[in-house]
Amino acid sequence: MQTEAPPLTVVETCGAQIKLAEGRWLIDGISSWWTACHGYNHEHIVEAMQKQLDDMPHVMFGGLTHEPALQLAYRLSTILPGAGSPEALSHIFFSDSGSVAVEVALKMSVQFWRNKGAEKRNRFVAFQHAYHGDTTGAMSVCDPDEGMHALFKGAIPEQIIIELPQTADQLSAFENLLAGGQSEIAGVIIEPLVQGAGGMKFHAAETLGAIREICARSNTLFIADEIATGFGRTGTLFACEQADIVPDIMCIGKALTGGAISMAATAASDRVFNAFLSEDEKSAFMHGPTYMANPLAAAAANASIDLFEDGTALERVALIEAQLKEQLEPCREIAGVEDVRVKGAIGVIQMTEPRNINWLRQRFIEENVWIRPFGDIVYLMPPFIINTDELTALTGAVVTVMNEWSKKTG
Helix, strand or coil: CCCCCCCCCEEEEEECEEEECCCCEEEECCHHHHCCCCCECCHHHHHHHHHHHHHCCCCCCCCCCCHHHHHHHHHHHHHCCCCCCCCCCCEEEEECCHHHHHHHHHHHHHHHHHHCCCCCCCEEEEECCCCCCCCHHHHHCCCCCCCCCHHHCCCCCCCEEECCCCCHHHHHHHHHHHHHCCCCEEEEEECCCEECCCCCEECCHHHHHHHHHHHHHCCCEEEEECCCCCCCCCCCCCHHHHHCCCCCEEEECHHHHCCCCCCEEEEECHHHHHCCCCCCHHHCCCCCCCCCCCHHHHHHHHHHHHCCCCCHHHHHHHHHHHHHHHHHHHHHHCCCEEEEEEECCEEEEEECCCCCHHHHHHHHHHCCEECCCECCEEEECCCCCCCHHHHHHHHHHHHHHHHHHHHHHC
């Protein structure tokens, strides 16, 4: 509060742009923290929400149910990885934010083993540069040193945080870790293909597939956190598809409703679900977010899924990927830039070290774009509906400002 620049007041949104109180429009390069995949105020989503608002904005989901949530749960079960297979993620638990979806996944994993009589299996393996949310359990599986939660070390549960295994030796060590920890390890959690808020670190689909296979061989639950990567961001509807894997548990959120309203979900396989079926009430999964399965959010999510059905959204992601690769490439020659990488509708400029982040943020605003560098990266994750000229304006601003940054800091 003492050092942060005053926030800008927004009065309107439209398409890929946000309007400030002063009357200026900014092209949004980060989709409101990666949520507004279809852009702002999409007519189809707004219409669905308006109808639902007239019918029923909310009702509790304990002892009651409603069609928007039933429809959404069914539709998710048909599009999530493994749909139609014995491993399908056919059981959906709704919540109101990504962090809570992760909390649910962790809690579900621990209770899965407790219901099976393995009460000491209550720790998790997670990876350096991981970010899974800001609530207590989610913080525990984030990077404890490089992430934003280092201050809480010792105050939150200590998990097993390792380097993401990519080489043959690392994968072998990972398998040995899981084999030796079967008495205490409940699960492994990963952001598939792209570690988001921990620095936009990419890994190969082959690496993801190998990690999943090792978990299966080691009888360890595999949790995919697709809150940031889900719904087309990496080029497929879900990142796990690129490795042809199905997790035991998956977390989704952010773009679930097209960025219109908060909602998240934790999806589980039959294997996980069946461990909670019992005549003993103590075996039930006792978790109940007040606004879980909110009808208004469910209506928005159903409308958002409609917009993915004809495949054009993913076609636009492919076009965005090609444009980002071409137009961000000049940044590779800028002094102080270590790497330029693109995956789906994600473009990342890696700096050699964090420098002048507040200056960068202000310069982007002056260029009439909304880009929020953090740590040692400048990144773009634009709405899929962004047009070619708007995306060119974003990439042009990045090249221009990064050249100025290089001279300023050089």
